[in-house]
Amino acid sequence: MAQSLYLASLDTNSGKSAVAFGVMDLLTKRAGSVAVFRPIVRDENTSASDPVITLLRDHYRLSDPYGASVGVTYSDVRDDADEALSRIVDRYHALAEGHDAVLVVGSDYSDVGASVEFTFNTRVAVNLAAPMLLVITGYKQSRSDIDAALRFGVAQAEAAHATVLGTVVNRVEPDLVDEVRGAHPGTGVIAESPALNAPTVSELIDAADATLISGDPEVLTRTVGDVVVAAMTLPNLLTRLADDKAVILPGDRSEVLLGLLAAHQAEGVPSLSAVFLTGGIRPQPQILDIVAGLDSRLPIAVVQHDTFDMANLVGDVTGSLAAGGERKFALALEGFAAGVDGDDLLDRLRLSTPTVVTPIMFEHTTLARAKNLDKHIVLPEGTEPRILKAAEILLRRDVARLTLLGEESEVRSQAAQLGVDIAAAKVLNPGDHEIRERFAAEYAKLRAHKGVTTEAAYDTVADVSYFGTMMVHTGMADGMVSGSVHTTAHTIRPSFEIIKTKPEVAVVSSVFFMCLADRVLVYGDCAVNPDPNAEQLADIALSSADTAAEFGVEPRVAMLSYSTGTSGHGEAVDKVRAATEIVRDRRPDLPVEGPIQYDAAADAGVAGTKMPDSRVAGKATVFIVPDLNTGNNLYKAVQRSAGAIAVGPVLQGLRKPVNDLSRGATVPDIVNTVALTAIQAAEAGSRGMSI
Known part of the structure; x- marks a missing residue:
């Protein structure tokens, strides 16, 4: 029989979906076959729209049909709670058969009073024989509020004869984290993450029913940290800009719009997330021609709301986990890992040892192994958006140390426009005079039998693939990953010339x-x-x-x-x-x-x-x-x-690892390949090869 875990919150604003994401990540590490089940969904979510089910099924590639993960609706519970409970139990067991573990995600407190709904969730947990993991919100709560909520939740669950496996306090103000953790040993304490809960540009566009008139669709997953209303002249407005801010601008202020675009692309000026033009006013055609000529990634959208209403609307939009894509997923897992002892939680759950290795387990194992190796990987395609997005995830999860190749101002500007944080990565320009000269001398020595001179080598090693391969050859990096925008031949030819094969291997x-x-x-x-x-x-x-x-x-x-x-x-x-x-x-x-x-x-x-x-x-x-x-x-x-x-x-x-990406590689593909490369580097080192 599958082992299950019932995730339940006491109220709204707990960030339960982010905790569910972290728990599912843990379960897929240990269990061969995992499913998600929601005992109660909204009436309109019976077919294919519950966000938690959809998020977990899509990200963790769960195989069950959507409908198999749904119990009953709120209407069913209102009509006959006992009959609804019976149907929940039947549907749960139908799903659980054949799985090693099932994550049961409790209801969302969207229909009835919180105390009544929590009581029903405990009844469900007891009837499913599922131990409970209680999620308490720390959002805008004092230490005494958190203490009281923990006592109440555990007491209520135990009074209903539920087994409480553990508790998690989520969205705690950062300056309270240590205090709460000290007062409640064994309780998971996850700090509030403004970026995790902030809306994305896409979510604001949808909420405002806006029309996108300019900008890169890839940037729409960028989060909006705050907004500024442009009700002043451009020089004063510029002093109030900050990274990830969105600007709400009257649609007839074209001169300010052009100034914002110029500032957004300038080095050393904060990188905005979006501009919303209010009043339903589109810029004049000649202004739009200038905007197009600037070739800016910055999203610009027209809304029908006036400036005041738009500012109020933005304040009412809460960001979802799924809308932020891989970046928000990485933030959620980072916060969960920092706040919850996952190994202890899984040990208490007592999952049986799986008999198969699933793709998710393979990826988890690969990332976990790479994280413990502290290897240094060079990524030659430093301005490619997918590489930059993957770099942020790799750095956040400590998978490897990274060097990106390219002109530093261009690489960091590109990252800022995408809203990704690569501050921990080194950026190296292949045109750097001192390193380029050293590499040219070494490459000429390696290829002297082919008649390569130092002068010719000086031009060759400026190519990013050759430069990255020389970094690996000389020990400046442990491995290289490239190919998202270069051909396979361009990526791996330098390794044939420079790194060469292992002594016992005849062919790469x-x-x-x-x-x-x-x-x-x-x-x-x-x-x-x-x-x-x-x-x-x-x-x-x-x-x-x-x-x-x-x-x-x-x-x-x-x-x-x-x-x-x-x-x-x-x-x-x-x-x-x-x-x-x-x-x-x-x-x-x-x-x-x-x-x-x-x-x-x-x-x-x-x-x-x-x-x-x-x-x-x-x-x-x-x-x-x-x-x-x-x-x-x-x-x-x-x-x-x-x-x-x-x-x-x-x-x-090869003596040292160089790996090629498909030009259609996704961000997860790049993350996985870097992790694989780090492990290869460690294996090469264990065989006595210089890394």
Whole structure:
């Protein structure tokens, strides 16, 4: 039976959804299969609109249909509370069957009195046999208010015979955190985070029914920390600007608008989040032409409200966790980790040990391992928005130390316009004279046999890929991740010339970690070698097996072909057969099978017919393709048709790690790849290689 945890708050404004996000993050670390359940939702949220269910299902890729996560509505409870409770229990057990853990998120206090609603939540928890984690709001509360709420909540729950697993006080004023924590040992205490609870530009646009007339859509997830009403001349207004502020400006003040845009793009001036033009007045066409010519990311929106009404409306909008995207997710997890002892909470919950490694567990393990290694990764594409957004998350979660390449003023200005914090990252300009000269001398020495002179090398190392690779080669960085805007060849060619392969490896190759619903598989080589010969194919198989083991995937290697066993002949299948024998000779301990078709390698039923005595057939974890054409199509077909997440390509065989991103890489892809690179750097170091 699934272990469950019932998350309940005593009132509104507790920030329960952010706590639920943190708890789900913990559960997915330990449990193989996790679900979310809401016993009570609003009447309109029965089909597909409850924000907590949607957030957790989407972010943690939960497999159950939305409707399976819903109990009853408020109307059902009002009509017949006992019947509603019975239906909740039935629907919960239908969902829980087949899962290791279920997070039950209590109701939102949107329909009835708080005390009545909390009482019903405790009844539900008791009937589900789910221990409760109580969330108390610390928002605008004194220490005595918090003390009283904790006593009341625990007493009420225990009086109803509920088991209280723990308590969390959320949104506590920062100067009260230590005092509350000292008074209540064992209670989680999470500080108020203005950025986490602030609305995004997009949320304000929706709330005001505004029309966006200029700006970069990527910036709409930026939070609005405060607003300033532009009811004064531009020089006085400029003294009142600050990072993340939005300006509310009468729509007929075009001269102020142009001044704000110029200031927004100037170095050393605070970076605004948005400008709202009131009164429904659009700037004149000639003004809009100037705005377009400035090519600014700053969102500019027209609202029908007058200035006073717009200022009041902004004050009434509370930001949601989902609207802020990856940045808010990182803030929520950062606050939760700082305030709650997650390991202790999970130990008390007594989750059973999972029998599978899910994609989420794989990502958690990777990030946690990287965090403990303190590696330094260089990101050559320092002005790319996805790189900057990923950098903020990596720095907030202490996954790695980072250096971004580019002109510092440009990199930091770009980050400011996106509303991301990269203050902890180093920024290095490849045109820096002293470092460039040192790198040129070293590169010329490495490539002297190719006739490369110091003068030619001076131009070569100014390229960001060469500069980043030289940082790794000389020990200024432990690894490099690039490719979000550069080709694979541009990213990895310098590593072939400078870093070179490990002594025991003949060829550089790659793998993708294919994250399926219930397991992680390794595919190699799908990105580098077009048509490897038998010796190279064996080398790829051995490298892929080692990479799989490094990241917690037990290697059972399938050498893929169009035939299985001895049934086929021809140049292509003979190559795979020869490569398999080479692998067996070099690593007799490694489970390997080949040639073998994909279905026989992956499906136990097919394997029982075709290769009943094989150690690999039906349970392969590492799949080696015979050529790049097969590999590239295979991983993309599985990615699209099975909904798998492909992490990679991860390069293998180099003395020090350099990894290539897909040009379609998302922010989470970049975060995961940097973590993988940090782990590779540590593994290289443990084998005695200089990092």
